[in-house]
Amino acid sequence: MSALAWIAVISLAAWGWLLVGQGFFWRTDQRLPRREPLEHWPDVAVVVPARDEAAVLSVSLPSLLAQEYPGRAEIVLVDDGSTDGTADLARALSERLGGLPLRVVSPGEPEPGWTGKLWALRHGIALARERAPEYLLLTDADIAHKPDSLRELTAAARANGLDLVSQMARLRVASGWERLVVPAFVYFFAQLYPFRWVNKAGARTAAAAGGCVLLRTEAAVRAGVPESIRQAVIDDVSLARAVRSSGGRIWLGLAERVDSVRPYPRLADLWTMVSRSAYAQLRHNPLLLAGTVAGLGVLYLAAPVALLVGAAVHDTAAAWAGGLAWAVMTGTYLPMLRYYRQPLLLAPLLPFTASLYLVMTVDSAVQHYRGRGAAWKGRTYARPEAAPDR
Template identity: 85%
Template sequence: MSVLAWIAVGSLAAWGWLLLGQGFFWRTDQRLPRREAPPDWPDVAVVVPARDEAEVLPVSLPSLLAQDYPGRAEIVLVDDGSTDGTGELARALSGRYGGLPLRVVRPGEPEPGWTGKLWALRHGIELASAREPEYLLLTDADIAHKPDSLRELVAAARTHNLDLVSQMARLRVASAWERLVVPAFVYFFSQLYPFRWVNRPEARTAAAAGGCVLLRAETAERAGVPDAIRQAVIDDVSLARAVQRAGGSLWLGLAERVDSVRPYPRLADLWRMVSRSAYAQLRHSPLLLGGTVVGLALVYLAPPVTLCAGVAAHDAAAGWAGGLAWAVMTGTYLPMLRHYRQPLLLAPLLPFTALLYLLMTVDSAVQHYRGRGAAWKGRTYARPQAAPDR
């Protein structure tokens, strides 16, 4: 066979493995497990780190204040050095809508060795712990919850004795770029961390979605979080690994009651979201970066390239293998597009989206070596840590 045909066959073999051997990552049926109302509802503290979130807070915070929770719950919003009146707006929204009690605190600038979000979570958890809640709900300021969200999370945790229950919020898909990039973001995440593997007893794979994490307070203390992961930019996976190391049980799935309201209307907005932490996930390793580029090229770019080149060169083996690989890839992406209620005709465009992610990852490395590191909300972390393995 020609070199082109071997590349196409290699890509097809990779997709055969991904289809059957990677935890069925492409399926979207991992939702909150069967649950029953507990005989007594535990106390919960909702901790919301917020930095310059005045744009999204009028949508997200009222949804937390309106939680229909049978037990005692309160909200601690940590105003992380905002300059847009986030704290004052939060108090005004609480006065207007009522509901769960709200406390707003400002912890000051992070100490050396801390990322801003984890510094805010540390202060929020410390303040909330004074009232000894059984669970902590860690949720981002751009996340809106249905009125029964907290109740269902706690019921799932109690029913299955889970230490951490996390849901991947349904991200916004309104603009053309969001439709092209956002469902693929969740698809790639689930490929790296198959939800079924995370949810198995005695699982080795650990992951969480940082926008919505219900965490048993006792387990958080035993795991030493957030102090143990204070430098992590990819804090959700780091948190899950710390909980797992402490003997905690995890569950991760797709959300039905939790939505992100943060807009990413332009490609530049989505680019920053991905590139700020992509190289940190590769542990700032040029070797891992090179392997990632080659892997993405073989798995996602080779199928359409070998199909077209094979047809042009009358190379039947390359054309057939490339076409079959592209078909398998397209088929695995359809469930995620259905979950996001997007046109299924977007599925064959996944190679183009993968190319964008490849370029975002390379740009993340370039920014790192230029000394810019991960930049977010006016803060730059020159050398942020990846999620630690141990």
């Protein structure tokens, strides 16, 4: 066989393994586990770190204020140095809409060794713990919750004995670039951290989705968070690892009651979202970067190239192997497109989307070596920490 045919066969074999051996990552059936009504509903504090979020807060905060929770709950919004009136808007919304009680605090600039979000969470959690809540709901300022979201999260945690319950919010998909890139973002995340593996008791794989994390306060204290992960850029994965390594039980799945309202209308917006932390996920390791680039090339680009080139030069083996690999790849992407209610005709375009992610990852490394590191909301972390193994 030709070299192209061998590469196509390797790609096909890799997709055969991914289909059955990577925790069935492509399935979208990991939803909130069983819930049972509680006789006594525990106290919950909702902690919302917010930096320059006035544009989305008018949509997300009302959904938290309107939570239909049978127990005692309050919201602590941590204004992380905003310059757009985030704190004033939050107070105005609370006064006008009522609902759950809201406290707004401003801790000032992060101390050395802290990323901004975790610095905000530190102060929000400390303030919330003054009233000894049993659970903390850590949710981003761009996340909107259905009215029963907090109740369902708490019931699931109690019914299943979970210390951390995290749902990956359904991200906004409206523009053409969002349709092309966003479902793939969640697909790639699930491929890297298969939800079934995360949810298996005693498993080594640990991950969470930072937009929606219900955390037992006792588990947070036991894991020493957020202090133990204060430098993490990929804070959600770091949090999950810290909780699991300290003996906690964790769960991660796709959301049905939680949605992100942050728009990413342009490719540049999506590019920033991915590239700001991609190289941190690779632990700033050039060898891991090279391996990732090679792996993405073999997995996602080799198949269509082998099919098209093989057909053009009459290399039957390359064309067949490439075509089969592309077909398996396309099939595994269909459930995620259904979850996002997107046209299934987008599935064969996954190699193109993967090539965008490949270039974004390389750009993330370039920015790191230029000293720009991870940048977000006007802050740059020149040498951020990757999610640590504990």
